[in-house]
Each structure stands twice: as structure tokens, then as C-alpha cells.
Amino acid sequence: MLASSQQRNVARRASALLIGSMLAIGLGACAEMSQIVQSGAASSQTSESALVRGIKESLELSSVRAADLLSAAGGYQNSTRYRIRLPESVQPLASRLRQFGLGSQIDQVEKLMNQGAEHAAVEAKALFVNTVRTMTVNDALSIIRGNDTAATQYFRGRTEAELRQRYQPIIRSNLQQIGFYDQYDKLLSAYKQLPLGNKPDLDLEQHVLNRSLDALFTQVGEEEKAIRKDPIGRGSSAIAAVFGR
Template sequence: MKQLWVVVGLLALGGCQNMEGMMPWVDMGNQVAKNAGYDTDSKLAAGIKEALITGTDRASTQLSQTGAFNLKLPAAAQPVADTLRQFGFGSYVDKVETAMNRGAEQAVAEAAPVFKQAITSMSVNDALGIIRGGDTAATAYFRGETESSLRQRYQPIVEDNLKKTGFYDQYKSLLAVYDKLPLTNKPNMNLESYVIDNSMDELYTRIGEQESLIRQNPMQQGSALIGAVFGSGKGG
């Protein structure tokens, strides 16, 4: 009987291609285990959270490496970049873009605990709501529920790391040169928001990729708990 919840979990959440057809078995398996005294909900939720944390750790590690980001000035600012390069001031553009990317990489590393805390604080019901979804359901749910609040906490981290890379000094230098050019219709560039938006988008994308890998091969990509929640029975 001690292995009952594991057997039920492996049967119910076997990662089958036709998860919708398996849901009656999932629900029945959970209920059988509950009746036998095993709190499958908390164990399933713990496995889902662990998968998300694993994905977040791996995504953060990848994106914190030098060269992980390749941010260019936003589309609205490309005329600025093109004009500066045309007049021989391309180095100013390059320095701003380099500082943007280093700031994004450093911010991802520093913000990782913020994302992990949000995952840890998810309720059991919230975590269980993920099971019926597809390969990146956990990431999509996590993003939908946390992006707004996480962005507020992520913004000062990005700004602080942009300061460390000298972004603001380089940005001011770029604008100073640009302002001296005989041009009109100069765009208002909010590059802080641009860096925040793009770095968060990339982080969520990478977390989703990691979740998909875990679902495809949970025992190899995750832990014993993750394997019990998402593994076995893939041929169903």
C-alpha cells in the first residue's frame, strides 16, 4: 500500500499523448489514493512546482551567461542607429547594445530567486490546474499568474544592473551625439522597458523549453518526484 500513490500517479500522469482521454483515469486514480489515506494532491503539486523550479534554474543559468542575449535597439530606434552608423558613430550604438545585453544577463541571474519564490508560493489548487495542459502548461500558467507582479520586482533589478554595465552613460553619450545631427522626428526611446520586456519574454520562453524537456523525459531531466508525477506510461 505504501507504493499506491506512486502507482496511481504513474498511471494517471503518464505523459500520454492523449491526456484528455486519460483524465477520467487521472481523477479516479487520485480519488482512490485519497481514500487509501495518501495526499496525492500535495505530492502532485510538489512535483509540478519542482519541475518549474528546475526549469527556472536551468533557464536562468543559460541566460546569465555572457552572450546569451542578443538585444538590438528596438525597431523604433533603428533609424537612430542607422543614422549614427552612417555618420561614423556606430561605436556608440555598439556600446549601448552591449551594455543592454550585459545588464539583461546579470538581471536574470539576480532575479532567479524572485521567480522561484513565486513558484514556491503557488497554491496546491493552482499547481494541480496545470496537469491538464500541454507541454508548457505550467510555464504558461505561471506567467499568466505572476508576470505583472514579477515585472514590478524585476524592474529595479534590471535598472540596477544596467547601471553596473554603464548603460546609462553610454546611452547619454549616444543621445548627445544624435542630438547634434541635423535631423527631425527623433524617437523617444524607453530602453529600460524594452530590456525588461525582452529579457522576461526570453526567460519565460526558456522556462517553457525546459518544462517541455522534463515532460518528454522526466526521469532523466528531473528528479524521482518529477518522474513520479510526469513519468512512465508514455506509451499510453
């Protein structure tokens, strides 16, 4: 009888020890799981932060390099790709004007158009950088999943309307400073006196604005492609961590 009572006491103590051990293990596992969850959340936040930082750096580099290239002396004028010429609709007329001895005036007008675009490109950098700094995580995710110029497409969609509004007075101001309108008026005056019918409109200011912006975004896209192709050589370790995956 006594032996049986002692056995029951031993069994109770063993059961209590077992339950205590299980509770301790369970609590420890919960604490460990909590740490894993917290660590995972922190890792996710770090990953998102690195993603956004890499995308922003890539876009800022692309836009600044494009603006620097085109704002340099001859950036438009000496470029076989981006040089701004008279509109296509005016080219046949330009040939006729050259026949009337106005070739030098046409060349001077085109030169000043390109210089105006080069001067305006200097002002574009600040607008580009400010836009890059407002980028969100969702913006960055859509870019990393996109094609070779996804960042440029995002950039153009977000900036072109505002850039166009702010760029136009910049273009106009710079064209005024370099004497474009004086040359343009001389050309128009001679043009109006020519015995030609069906003369096209020579509104060149809007033409310069459109061509200069097209060239700017095209070059941003070229810079982006180069960075994606060689993220370390053309970018940085932060960019390589994103595009090198």
C-alpha cells in the same frame, strides 16, 4: 411432546448461532470497509502530495535553469535568439547613425543592455522559487491537464506583475553599475545634434525590461517542454511519476 420441545430448543440455539455469526461477519465487513475507506483517503492524499511535489520540482527546475542560462556571461549577448538589440522602430535610424560614424557607440549601448539583463536574471531565481513554493493542489491539477507550457503560463500569470515591479530597479541599478547610462547619454547627445527629422523616442530602459522578461519566460517554457518530453533524463523520478503517466 418432549421431542417437539427439544426440537424447538435446538432450533432456537441454531437461530441464535446463525444471527451471531451474521452479526460478526457484518461487523467484520464494516471494519474492513472502514479500513478500505481510510486507506483510500490516505492514498488520495499521498497521490495529491506527489502530484504537487512533482509539479513544483518541474517548475523550479525549469525556472532556475532558465535563469542560470541567461544570467551567465553572454547569456543574452551571445544568444541568436535572446540578444537584445535596439527596438525595431529605431533600427532604420541606427543604420543612419552608423553612417554618421556612431556604429561603435551603438554596439557598446547594445552590449551594455544585454549585460544589464544578464545581471538582473541572477536576481530572478529567488522570486521564482518563492512563487513555486506557494503552489496549491488546484494549481498543480490545472498544470498537469494543460499543454506543454502550462506550468510556464501559470508561472508568468502569477509572477510577471510583481517581477516587473522588482525587476525594473534591478535592471536600472545594473545598467548604472556597468556604465550603460554614460554611453547612452553620449549616444543621445550625438543623436540630438544630427540633422534628422522625425526622431523616434530612445527610451531603452523599458525596452530592456520587456525584452529581458520575454526571454526569461520563453526559456522557462523551453525547459518545461524538455522536462515533459524526458521527465527522467531532464527531471527526476518524482517528475516522471507525474508527467510520465
